Amino acid sequence: MAYIDSTQKYQRMLSNYTRTGIEAKIPGTKQEGIARYRTMIYNVVNDSLSTAYPLAKKLLTKDEWDNMVQHYFSSHACVSPYLWKMPFEFFEFVKENESELLTKYPFLSDLLLYEWVEIEVFMMEDVEVSFSKIGSIASDALVLNPSCILQYFQYPVYSKVATEITSSNQAHYFMLTHRNPETNLVRFMEVAPMFARMIELLDERPFTIEELTNQFSTESKIEISQTIKTNIESFFKKCLTKEIILGFKN
Amino acid sequence: MVGIGFRKDFAKDFLSTTTLRPDFIEVAPENWIGIGGFWKKKLHEALEKYPLYTHGLSLSIGSPDELDFELLKGVKKFLTETGACVYSEHLSYSKCDNAHVYDLLPIPFTSDAVKHISKRIQTVQDFLERKIAIEIVSYYSPVAAEMSEIEFVNAILEEADCDLLLDVNNIYVNGFNHAYNPNTFIDALPLERVAYIHMAGHDQVSETLIIDTHGEAIIDPVYDLFEYTMNQLQRDVPVLLERDFNIPHLSELQHEMDRLKKIKVTSLTKEFHGIHR
Ligand SMILES: [Fe+2]
Numbered sequence: 036m037a038y039i040d041s042t043q044k045y046q047r048m049l050s051n052y053t054r055t056g057i058e059a060k061i062p063g064t065k066q067e068g069i070a071r072y073r074t075m076i077y078n079v080v081n082d083s084l085s086t087a088y089p090l091a092k093k094l095l096t097k098d099e100w101d102n103m104v105q106h107y108f109s110s111h112a113c114v115s116p117y118l119w120k121m122p123f124e125f126f127e128f129v130k131e132n133e134s135e136l137l138t139k140y141p142f143l144s145d146l147l148l149y150e151w152v153e154i155e156v157f158m159m160e161d162v163e164v165s166f167s168k169i170g171s172i173a174s175d176a177l178v179l180n181p182s183c184i185l186q187y188f189q190y191p192v193y194s195k196v197a198t199e200i201t202s203s204n205q206a207h208y209f210m211l212t213h214r215n216p217e218t219n220l221v222r223f224m225e226v227a228p229m230f231a232r233m234i235e236l237l238d239e240r241p242f243t244i245e246e247l248t249n250q251f252s253t254e255s256k257i258e259i260s261q262t263i264k265t266n267i268e269s270f271f272k273k274c275l276t277k278e279i280i281l282g283f284k285n
Numbered sequence: 286m287v288g289i290g291f292r293k294d295f296a297k298d299f300l301s302t303t304t305l306r307p308d309f310i311e312v313a314p315e316n317w318i319g320i321g322g323f324w325k326k327k328l329h330e331a332l333e334k335y336p337l338y339t340h341g342l343s344l345s346i347g348s349p350d351e352l353d354f355e356l357l358k359g360v361k362k363f364l365t366e367t368g369a370c371v372y373s374e375h376l377s378y379s380k381c382d383n384a385h386v387y388d389l390l391p392i393p394f395t396s397d398a399v400k401h402i403s404k405r406i407q408t409v410q411d412f413l414e415r416k417i418a419i420e421i422v423s424y425y426s427p428v429a430a431e432m433s434e435i436e437f438v439n440a441i442l443e444e445a446d447c448d449l450l451l452d453v454n455n456i457y458v459n460g461f462n463h464a465y466n467p468n469t470f471i472d473a474l475p476l477e478r479v480a481y482i483h484m485a486g487h488d489q490v491s492e493t494l495i496i497d498t499h500g501e502a503i504i505d506p507v508y509d510l511f512e513y514t515m516n517q518l519q520r521d522v523p524v525l526l527e528r529d530f531n532i533p534h535l536s537e538l539q540h541e542m543d544r545l546k547k548i549k550v551t552s553l554t555k556e557f558h559g560i561h562r
Contacts, residue, residue: 041393041395041429042349042393042395042397042398042401042429043349045393045428045429046347046348046349046378046381046390046392046393046428047349047381047382049381049390049391049428050378050380050381050382050384050386050390051381051382053386053388053390054384054386061428061429062429063393063427063428063429063430064426064427064428064429065425065426065427066426067425067426067491067493067494068424068425068426068462068494069425069426071425071426071490071494071496072388072390072425072426075388075496076386076387076388079387079388080387083387111384112382112383112384112385113384113385113386113387114383114384114385115385116315116342116343116344116353116356116380116385117315117316117318117319117343118315118316118342118343118387119316119320121385121387157322157323158319158320158321158322158324159320159321159322160319160320160321160325161321161322161325162321182321182322214322219322219323219326
């Protein structure tokens with residue numbers, strides 16, 4: 036579509052200025068008004084990120100936070116038309132582009148991700164699944180709550196205050212975040228790697244505990260003892276009461 | 286009809302009490318598309334009680350970028366699912382060089398912008414299979430203008446053949462910021478195209494600048510301009526009270542809506558008596 040260069044050019048200059056704060060000489064503008072756009076837009080973005088990432092903001096110094104937001108908004112083109120999703124782009128940006136901060140705070144990207152997952156699980160679309168509340172935990176196939184996310188972390192960002200996390204805490208952590216279908220509240224649960232794998236399988240389709248156990252045993256070449264089997268069953272019983280497992284497949 | 290912008294900030298209070306009694310509600314589709322859980326439930330509760338009007342945020346109709354058909358698809362689905370009466374968008378741009386800025390930037394008032402935008406509005410109307418209402422936005426600086434604001438607006442309305450969302454507060458704000466008479470501006474608009482009216486409060490930040498914050502109560506001169514508009518219109522057009530920030534007690538919002546309704550009824554009955562005399 037033909038669109039004369041000067042109109043486009045001035046539009047680009049203005050939007051670029053609101054993103055970077057670097058002044059541009061656009062003809063026929065009033066300085067006071069143009070400066071307002073920059074302030075308003077920066078505030079929208081900063082407010083949205085501050086609301087999404089209160090823990091990360093608290094961890095960083097004011098300068099570190101401000102510089103990070105400025106760096107992000109001026110050099111990253113926000114692709115989401117949905118403002119509530121924009122903070123996810125910030126997480127991805129920080130992970131790729133803030134090496135200095137990530138060296139100082141090695142767990143920063145985990146912390147951002149943890150905060151983002153809570154938003155995503157709270158907001159995510161409802162998915163209809165069919166299940167029955169009546170069944171046997173020992174023998175029926177289990178139906179996983181579709182409003183959940185299993186996430187891997189290197190740092191225990193969900194159980195420790197950020198300022199107390201050190202490199203000695205680095206390990207493999209799996210966290211299951213789910214939304215209660217009745218209350219719509221978001222809850223977190225740390226799960227052992229074995230259970231993480233089983234949840235992953237349940238995310239594909241319903242399985243019985245026996246099927247899950249056999250599959251895990253084959254994949255990991257680990258012999259599953261009677262004690263472990265009892266643990267598995269009590270884990271899924273707990274999942275059922277927490278509505279991480281919604282019920283049984285008929 | 287007088288409605289209210291349905292905000293998450295007061296959704297709970299609004300739905301569980303009868304303090305606020307609008308005739309309809311308005312939402313920005315972008316704030317509700319692709320959302321489930323708690324907020325979806327609240328939106329549905331609201332939709333059971335009130336007709337829905339919609340006011341888009343991110344379509345960026347005035348952008349040099351390509352139209353976002355993915356977004357439009359989502360909007361179309363949302364409009365169908367919710368049975369929305371009206372879809373409106375802003376005569377501005379909020380995305381450029383593929384970057385969203387999440388606010389409304391002023392378009393240069395040029396003839397090539399008129400051509401470009403009119404065509405886009407037509408494309409959007411064709412895609413959505415409905416007429417859309419375009420809102421004249423508040424702006425804080427002109428940008429390389431080749432024509433006056435009213436020439437620009439009227440040319441687009443004419444060429445795109447779309448409806449007009451007349452935000453009376455925006456006209457007041459622009460009149461103040463750019464030193465023109467808002468009444469004269471309203472007189473020069475094709476009032477037969479007005480499908481929807483917005484009313485809101487604003488914030489004067491300096492001697493020469495008012496910002497359209499939607500964070501304060503409507504001021505008297507804007508009520509006066511609304512009365513003037515209704516007198517000129519002589520038609521019952523749906524009116525929305527926009528309040529996005531600094532939300533007061535809901536009874537204060539109801540009070541503002543009552544006042545809008547009263548002005549509207551008085552303006553319309555005045556003419557009614559005139560005809561019968
Ligand atoms: Fe408006």
